Amino acid sequence: MTPILYQECIDACLKSMNACNHSYVASLKEYDLAVLRHSIRLDRECADICSFAIQAMTRQSPFVGSILRLCAEICDACAAENSNHIHIHCQACIDACRSCAEACRSISEVVEVYA
Amino acid sequence: MTPILYQECIDACLKSMNACNHSYVASLKEYDLAVLRHSIRLDRECADICSFAIQAMTRQSPFVGSILRLCAEICDACAAENSNHIHIHCQACIDACRSCAEACRSISEVVEVYA
Amino acid sequence: MTPILYQECIDACLKSMNACNHSYVASLKEYDLAVLRHSIRLDRECADICSFAIQAMTRQSPFVGSILRLCAEICDACAAENSNHIHIHCQACIDACRSCAEACRSISEVVEVYA
Amino acid sequence: MTPILYQECIDACLKSMNACNHSYVASLKEYDLAVLRHSIRLDRECADICSFAIQAMTRQSPFVGSILRLCAEICDACAAENSNHIHIHCQACIDACRSCAEACRSISEVVEVYA
Numbered sequence: 001m002t003p004i005l006y007q008e009c010i011d012a013c014l015k016s017m018n019a020c021n022h023s024y025v026a027s028l029k030e031y032d033l034a035v036l037r038h039s040i041r042l043d044r045e046c047a048d049i050c051s052f053a054i055q056a057m058t059r060q061s062p063f064v065g066s067i068l069r070l071c072a073e074i075c076d077a078c079a080a081e082n083s084n085h086i087h088i089h090c091q092a093c094i095d096a097c098r099s100c101a102e103a104c105r106s107i108s109e110v111v112e113v114y115a
Numbered sequence: 116m117t118p119i120l121y122q123e124c125i126d127a128c129l130k131s132m133n134a135c136n137h138s139y140v141a142s143l144k145e146y147d148l149a150v151l152r153h154s155i156r157l158d159r160e161c162a163d164i165c166s167f168a169i170q171a172m173t174r175q176s177p178f179v180g181s182i183l184r185l186c187a188e189i190c191d192a193c194a195a196e197n198s199n200h201i202h203i204h205c206q207a208c209i210d211a212c213r214s215c216a217e218a219c220r221s222i223s224e225v226v227e228v229y230a
Numbered sequence: 231m232t233p234i235l236y237q238e239c240i241d242a243c244l245k246s247m248n249a250c251n252h253s254y255v256a257s258l259k260e261y262d263l264a265v266l267r268h269s270i271r272l273d274r275e276c277a278d279i280c281s282f283a284i285q286a287m288t289r290q291s292p293f294v295g296s297i298l299r300l301c302a303e304i305c306d307a308c309a310a311e312n313s314n315h316i317h318i319h320c321q322a323c324i325d326a327c328r329s330c331a332e333a334c335r336s337i338s339e340v341v342e343v344y345a
Numbered sequence: 346m347t348p349i350l351y352q353e354c355i356d357a358c359l360k361s362m363n364a365c366n367h368s369y370v371a372s373l374k375e376y377d378l379a380v381l382r383h384s385i386r387l388d389r390e391c392a393d394i395c396s397f398a399i400q401a402m403t404r405q406s407p408f409v410g411s412i413l414r415l416c417a418e419i420c421d422a423c424a425a426e427n428s429n430h431i432h433i434h435c436q437a438c439i440d441a442c443r444s445c446a447e448a449c450r451s452i453s454e455v456v457e458v459y460a
Binding site for chain 1: 271272274275278279282285286289291292293296297300303304307
């Protein structure tokens with residue numbers, strides 16, 4: 001039902017939200033969670049904007065371009081922070097966030113052209 | 116990354132959010148949108164709780180049982196309202212909302228048992 | 231508890247969300263809702279980003295600057311659309327959205343300087 | 346613009362979201378954050394449902410009764426968890442969450458009667 005244009009980006013946002021929330025929960029269970037405090041905060045930030053972006057795409061928001069640019073910015077920051085940590089769940093975030101940032105930027109450029 | 120338990124329900128919520136937001140946008144473009152005013156409102160309500168439920172599952176919320184029961188209640192109401200309308204996008208909502216309500220109730224019963 | 235810096239902007243976002251959601255509900259009850267279809271959509275967009283911005287400020291999001299810039303952009307668009315309509319609830323949106331856009335821009339400039 | 350009925354409850358939810366997000370941020374900065382791991386998680390859960398409840402009230406959701414019952418349940422759990430901790434920001438949560446739970450239950454009973 002969602003225009004094909006968005007489907008790939010919705011999937012990328014869902015994977016990123018998933019990875020971030022998984023890492024958030026896992027980090028809060030770690031013995032050494034003190035070193036993960038920034039990562040925990042960014043995981044939540046990233047999951048929240050991904051969730052917002054997903055719904056914006058499904059309702060074909062007229063502001064999808066700007067929303068996805070914001071999502072890409074936060075995904076980049078989350079990937080950067082998680083790359084400071086060797087935990088498997090942090091490493092999984094890096095890939096998911098980077099792919100999501102890339103997908104968001106691709107769409108926001110296409111939307112720009114059509115606007 | 117999401118526990119397999121939730122994956123099916125996340126998919127059902129995503130499909131329901133998608134169908135509701137698609138119907139919302141399509142309804143607002145209809146010539147006879149006056150007959151769809153209740154449907155438009157319920158589509159938004161349903162999309163919003165589905166979005167909330169999806170994120171709650173990905174972060175393994177301790178309140179997933181109650182959140183999914185609420186989601187099922189709103190999905191049921193949205194399916195009922197949309198069944199008053201013959202528009203294709205309304206009909207598509209009925210199936211998506213009913214499947215979502217069912218998936219949410221299955222999980223909330225399982226969660227109950229484990230709690 | 232929220233840093234004083236944000237309190238005024240949180241209030242402005244809450245007023246804007248309130249006015250937009252009130253106009254959304256009232257529009258869907260109007261006899262001539264067909265002329266209000268764009269306004270209905272923008273009211274929802276604006277309420278959703280205001281809600282997101284409020285929570286971002288209360289959790290002192292590191293991305294408050296970018297989030298508030300997006301909020302200001304959507305508030306401006308919502309005010310512009312509502313200024314096409316003479317309904318009292320549309321007129322009430324204009325003021326609330328413009329004040330909110332202004333408050334968001336003030337904060338995002340201050341945040342910029344500190345960053 | 347919001348019906349007077351809801352104004353007090355919106356304020357209570359805002360105060361609760363504020364206290365929870367403040368405690369969330371403060372907890373993640375504590376030296377002994379390991380003892381606060383459950384509290385951090387519940388603070389986020391509580392802030393998220395409060396945010397959802399606030400928007401639901403401003404858009405006069407037909408599901409306000411059920412949404413506020415869920416909000417009260419999560420506020421109670423968050424107050425209970427925070428009462429295990431002597432940190433000032435945790436103690437501040439207890440009051441805010443309890444007041445919010447009470448306000449939510451009052452409204453949901455009133456709504457019940459009118460429904």
